[in-house]
Amino acid sequence: MAGERAGIDVGTVRYVAGLCRLELTGDEEELFAAQLSDILNYIDKLNELDTSEVEPLAQAIEIPNVFRDDAPRGSLEVSEALANAPEKTGGFYKVPAVLEG
């Protein structure tokens, strides 16, 4: 990857927005394509280093085998759980209609 320029075009922005369920205007698509490209180009600096011998890292400090017992701990009250919901109905979160199929 070293030396390769990362570029984000409008098509990629649209694709990612689709996956994220975001609706963007044409102006926003242009703006974000430029901004995301800038960010990736900046990060691209890292590609100047040779990392072929380095294992990918998911965490800075990896502590293996951290477990909890299968023992219940209290849950939130329904009202607490739903406190941040923009809309609710009878103990449920209320969301835009999702019709499968």
Add this chain to the structure above:
Amino acid sequence: MPVEDYDIVIGLESHARLLTETKMFCGCLTRFGAEPNSQTCPVCIGMPGVLPVTNRKAVMLGLRAALAFRCEIPARMRFDRKNYYYPDIPKNYQVSQNYSPVGAGGFVEIEADGVRKRIGLDNIHLEEDAGRLMHPEGSGADYSTVDLNRAGTPLLEIVTRPDMSSLTEVEAYMETLRRTLEALEISDCRMEEGSLRFEASISLKPLGSTTLGKRVEIKNLNSTRAVLNCLEYEIRRQAAALDAGEPLTQETRLYNETTGRSERMRSKEEAHDYRYFPEPDLGPIVVLDEWLDRIRSEMPELPNLRKWRFQEAYSLPAYDAGVLTQKRSIADYFEETIAAAEAMGAEAADLAKQVSNWLMGPILREVNERRVDIAGLNIPPAHLAELVGLIQKGTISKNIAQDLVPIMIETGDPPETIASRRGMIQISDAYAVEKLVSDVLEAHGKQVAEYKDGKKAVLGFLMGQVMRQAKGKANPQVVREILTRTLQS
């Protein structure tokens, strides 16, 4: 072309809810049927800044399944994020295992139409369930509701290779999987509660053709019945399309249980790009040998292997072996009864079938009627062994034995004690029977003369008289023998 002219290639993905009390990464309960959104916490509803911690039992159950299905177990595994946006997944990602599943490869050995076959597994992996999305009854509502009680519940996903080629094999696979997961206490597999759900993939190609058919995936299969109905529909649909020269497309379809048809999903919903990456909030799992040793030592015999052993070791019919190994407690009870009967000196010939008949008949009937486990029936295996022995020896008749069963349950006493206390012991003693027979023959000189004249039908009448004299307690076989012998002398 008829359906038989096509090769059918089927693979299944099964999601089994693991038998834990709490969720995968938090201490919320996983009880089915609780008040909506009453079993959630900041971890499972995806609040920022929380710290998930893995449920040890869920991991051990995953490893138990991996050992049972002879998978390769990684020395080191971790969880990955599967990213997608949907209202039932509050974090916008599902924690799953994409790069290092708890089990790779392996197989489930099935028996279909009397033939054993290994259905290869691609992998088995741990993941968390999503919440429940519902559309209110009475259409027209412009909203859906979400219950997050299920979100974060530990699941085991079992992915087969496309190794099944008929509905019979699919049915046998699902049945074997269910029985195995239940017997190993990995999942309760309650389909009505969504504890075992399926997705299928199927393709058809003309017999012998080397070109692969177009693979169709079907989601939303919530019972074994739904899987079979849906695949039957798909086979007919795809065969008809191929016959008509219509091209099939690789697509995802959704099964509609009400119409019994599969329907195409909108392409927008198909467009998944999960962008998996390692879950940074959870550390790696280094699989220790001591865990595997302990799991191996606690592992019961797999139900299918036990069934086949019962057929071979005890010469039982496949049907009997299947019923007896349905539940581990029943299979254990059977083997304990056989061992006890042998220790009491029971006749080995036909013993297993006799015990099997008593178990599958009267004993399991009582178990079902009383809704108890076989261990709670109050008939220990030694008592059933004694009962079978008493019949073998002719001490009691089968009918008397039937009557004894409920009394054994009520009193908890061994059958011989009850039978002698209540005068139910059968007269098999030749001397006693001879005495009864000579009394009866003396009193019925007319019938004896008729018999000697060739009217053999009279024998039945005389038998009845002897049995009446014995108040039903004489051993009919012995009576018949002695009666015939005496009349012919």
